[in-house]
Amino acid sequence: MAGGIEYIVYRVLRFSxxxxxxxxxxxxxxxxxxxxxxxxxxQGFRGAGINMxxxxxxxxxxxxxxxxxxxxxxxxxxxxxxxAMVGAYKVGDRPLFIVSLALIMIILISASIGLYIKAQRP
Amino acid sequence: xxxxxxxxxSAIASPILVNYMGIPxxxxxxxxxxxxxxxxxxxxxxxxxxxxxxLRIGYTLAxxxxxxxxxxxxxxxxxxxxxxxxxxxxxxxxxxLPGVIRGSSGGEFVxxxxxxxxxxxxxxxxGSYYDERRRSQIDYQASNFIYSFFxxxxxxxxxxxxGIGAGAFKVLSMDYxxxxxxxxxxxxxxxxxxxxxSSGGIQYLILGYTxxxxxxxxxxxxxxxxxxxxxxxxxxxxRTLRIIFTAVVWFLAFDMMRRGL
Numbered sequence: 001m002a003g004g005i006e007y008i009v010y011r012v013l014r015f016s017x018x019x020x021x022x023x024x025x026x027x028x029x030x031x032x033x034x035x036x037x038x039x040x041x042x043q044g045f046r047g048a049g050i051n052m053x054x055x056x057x058x059x060x061x062x063x064x065x066x067x068x069x070x071x072x073x074x075x076x077x078x079x080x081x082x083x084a085m086v087g088a089y090k091v092g093d094r095p096l097f098i099v100s101l102a103l104i105m106i107i108l109i110s111a112s113i114g115l116y117i118k119a120q121r122p
Numbered sequence: 123x124x125x126x127x128x129x130x131x132s133a134i135a136s137p138i139l140v141n142y143m144g145i146p147x148x149x150x151x152x153x154x155x156x157x158x159x160x161x162x163x164x165x166x167x168x169x170x171x172x173x174x175x176x177l178r179i180g181y182t183l184a185x186x187x188x189x190x191x192x193x194x195x196x197x198x199x200x201x202x203x204x205x206x207x208x209x210x211x212x213x214x215x216x217x218x219l220p221g222v223i224r225g226s227s228g229g230e231f232v233x234x235x236x237x238x239x240x241x242x243x244x245x246x247x248x249g250s251y252y253d254e255r256r257r258s259q260i261d262y263q264a265s266n267f268i269y270s271f272f273x274x275x276x277x278x279x280x281x282x283x284x285g286i287g288a289g290a291f292k293v294l295s296m297d298y299x300x301x302x303x304x305x306x307x308x309x310x311x312x313x314x315x316x317x318x319x320s321s322g323g324i325q326y327l328i329l330g331y332t333x334x335x336x337x338x339x340x341x342x343x344x345x346x347x348x349x350x351x352x353x354x355x356x357x358x359x360x361r362t363l364r365i366i367f368t369a370v371v372w373f374l375a376f377d378m379m380r381r382g383l
Binding site for chain 1: 156159160163164166167170171173175177178181182184185188189191192195196199244245246316317320321322323324325326327328329330332334335337338339341342345
């Protein structure tokens with residue numbers, strides 16, 4: 001078994017995967033039930049941005065859970081980096097702390113670029 | 123398959139979605155990159171827990187791949203679909219070549235670097251792992267950091283552009299340029315793939331190229347497949363990996379290029 005920070009990252013990633021699987025299984029079961037009851041349409045929902053996912057979850061639409069699984073996957077990676085950063089800070093591992101911080105900033109910059117492009121589109 | 127070869131699951135899944143299930147290419151790319159995160163998180167976590175993947179090397183190189191991935195997504199948005207098909211096919215065609223070349227030379231280690239460069243030394247880019255097949259502890263150290271970093275930007279661009287892990291190119295960089303053992307390169311690449319995919323995936327999600335239902339349907343299979351493959355990687359020879367890798371990827375590559383031409 002690997003050492004401290006590696007073990008934390010491993011635990012966070014594993015947790016995010018387990019959480020994603022739980023969300024997916026519950027979501028798919030509910031989607032099947034809702035589809036058979038005629039409450040929703042069964043096809044995929046392309047173009048589901050974060051706003052739409054939040055809206056679906058808020059309205060109790062099970063398709064929102066499918067969207068939520070995407071967010072838990074990305075969130076899992078983000079949290080694993082954050083935990084590595086905190087771990088590196090605690091043990092005084094400056095290079096790893098700086099690298100982890102840079103990774104989080106790059107993800108935030110990426111999201112900002114996405115939002116900017118979306119705002120520019122008609 | 124993706125985890126076993128270090129390529130990432132969507133390089134296999136996206137062509138299948140496009141060619142056999144009628145999913146539009148950009149939606150397959152936008153969904154595929156999210157599936158790649160699932161694949162990477164499963165296999166990367168497993169490799170980390172067993173000390174094969176090197177977190178420090180992975181995170182450091184991920185800075186390059188994530189920046190490249192952002193550029194790749196932007197490139198995707200302004201590239202005609204036909205060109206994307208051809209580029210996708212070409213990348214899949216080229217991806218197995220390093221493995222094939224390594225196979226003909228017959229070596230597990232392409233180049234062992236005895237001296238570290240100053241940046242790699244300062245960042246502490248070294249480690250060791252227990253190789254189950256050799257039944258011994260293998261020590262290694264990274265070198266040529268700058269060259270590897272810039273080649274990783276290229277790998278990141280490909281990953282963002284096509285929504286794939288581009289692990290073959292990452293492995294190439296870590297293996298040939300940094301001089302890491304193949305299994306460490308493959309395992310660390312699995313970890314880097316998820317980080318790279320996160321920066322590109324969040325853009326595709328925001329821009330509406332992701333189908334969450336498609337992701338939900340494919341993710342359980344990808345997670346199961348990558349878990350199984352990450353468990354058997356350390357027991358397999360590198361040659362076995364290459365044979366599986368080449369056959370499937372080339373078949374899919376020709377199929378993608380046919381659509382673009």
